[in-house]
Amino acid sequence: MRGRAARAENGGVEYQELVDEVCALLGTPVTLEGRDFRLIAFGAHDSDDDRVMDPVRTRTILRRRSAPAVREWFESFGIATARRPVRIPPEPAAGVLTGRVCLPVRHGAVVYGYVWLLDDGAVPPGDPRLDDAMAVAGRIGALLAEEARAGARLGESLRAVLTAAAPDAARELTAALGAAAEGPLTVVAVAPWDPAADVPAPPPGALAVCAPPHALAALTRPAAARAVAGRLRGRRAAGIGAARRGPEALPGAWREALAAARAAGAEERFGGVAQWPDLGPYRLLTALPAAGPDPAVRPLLRPEHRELARTAETFLDEAGQAARTAAALGIHRQTLYYRLSRIERLTGLDLGSGGDRLLLHMALKAARLR
CATH class of the missing domain: 3.30.450.40 (GAF domain)
Structure with a gap:
């Protein structure tokens, strides 16, 4: 073929x-x-x-x-x-x-x-x-x-590979791709995706497009992945998996792309498109099972404490450096110290403890994913 x-x-x-x-x-x-x-x-x-x-x-x-x-x-x-x-x-x-x-x-x-x-x-x-x-x-x-x-057949083969729907799916996709299967490939995920929506035609740079449950997937070369994500995502978040060799390795890239799309929807700094190698702590957080907020951190996540939660996250993002945190928030250092003391009273956590800092930081980042 x-x-x-x-x-x-x-x-x-x-x-x-x-x-x-x-x-x-x-x-x-x-x-x-x-x-x-x-x-x-x-x-x-x-x-x-x-x-x-x-x-x-x-x-x-x-x-x-x-x-x-x-x-x-x-x-x-x-x-x-x-x-x-x-x-x-x-x-x-x-x-x-x-x-x-x-x-x-x-x-x-x-x-x-x-x-x-x-x-x-x-x-x-x-x-x-x-x-x-x-x-x-x-x-x-x-x-x-x-x-x-031809694109629909290729999309069906890609969907079968990503969802493990057929034992010979990777072999069929390899045959359908021809020479394109030999180079490095990756997958773009756009999420969320309405299952009732039409699957778009592959944009320039995409080899195939399909819609596994709750997301849109595009098969592409790594060099074209960001452009493909930009063309497909609209106002949604998009994620890009790490490069792989051969269609049989694409399920791994798909899992990474889905995780990256979740992170892109959680963090403004990604600009709506995130790549798996750039996720930092979200590589671990997206792999954890979904759970509610930690009991100690739950009070901090209430709407009336939104500014305190932002202060805590910025403080931890800045490695506990007061001067850098105050500059990032645009507040006086004494205001920062007052807010940190309120955070400790509200959560019962000690911001001088490495373990408590780790718990708070992970809980705040996980809350973004939810």
């Missing part, structure tokens, strides 16, 4: 050739996007007219995806169910300075993407060239449909 990486590479060439064919047919700038509005290919167009590179087209090319507001504007014209070209008027407030003609890219009953033409008046309604362009869009749809089927 040919690897999906090879299929995608060759498919990219075919998409570009087909987009160039539409450009030549119509003599107008063209872009091709998937049904998730991810940019697949665009045709070069030499023009001195600034409207050719209006803000929406520029952002789509630079960011490889249309903005959500632009997507909603275009979808409001029924492009997701259309079978013929759809004309969309300009909307300067959304950055659409020039109208568009949308050619739905279909295969059978399914829309797999959209070919976009700038509606500069060069292609009037009923122009027979639009029929020729729709025929090209149909060929693009067949390619996207095959890629979607």
Whole structure:
């Protein structure tokens, strides 16, 4: 079986050739996007007219995806169910300075993407060239449909590996990946994930995507993992496992990615995406069974003591250095000492004791994970 990486590479060439064919047919700038509005290919167009590179087209090319507001504007014209070209008027407030003609890219009953033409008046309604362009869009749809089927099969194999659903799953995934299975691989986890939500198509850099229980998983090369996480996570947290050799080692990377996603959701310093090697104490804390807060620390976690809990965590993060803690919190050192004494009275712990400090620090970090 040919690897999906090879299929995608060759498919990219075919998409570009087909987009160039539409450009030549119509003599107008063209872009091709998937049904998730991810940019697949665009045709070069030499023009001195600034409207050719209006803000929406520029952002789509630079960011490889249309903005959500632009997507909603275009979808409001029924492009997701259309079978013929759809004309969309300009909307300067959304950055659409020039109208568009949308050619739905279909295969059978399914829309797999959209070919976009700038509606500069060069292609009037009923122009027979639009029929020729729709025929090209149909060929693009067949390619996207095959890629979607291949991606779904690969996603099913990945899910079987990560959930240990079949004894030969790793061997099947290796065969499906082809040469891509030989290099280092890792897994990205996005959590939480609604099991009723559609599984997105693999973004650039991802070899496969699937949805094991309560999370989204993407198989990728380590060098592309952060970019893949950024494209998939939306407002959720994402984690990246350590690199592995061979699909049979991916369950370990998946467990690490899930732990890293939990840590990313708990700590702002990770910026929403955490990598397993960077987790520090969370590598241990995420491996512990879920439990309620320690009885000694429970009073400190009540909402009315939020500032005291923050003070305690910062003090411990700064290795008990009063000057550094006061600077980090923006308070006077005497205020810090007063707060620390209140923390000791509230918890019954001695902040001069290494054991008590360890207990308090672990309990505060574990509370973040909950």
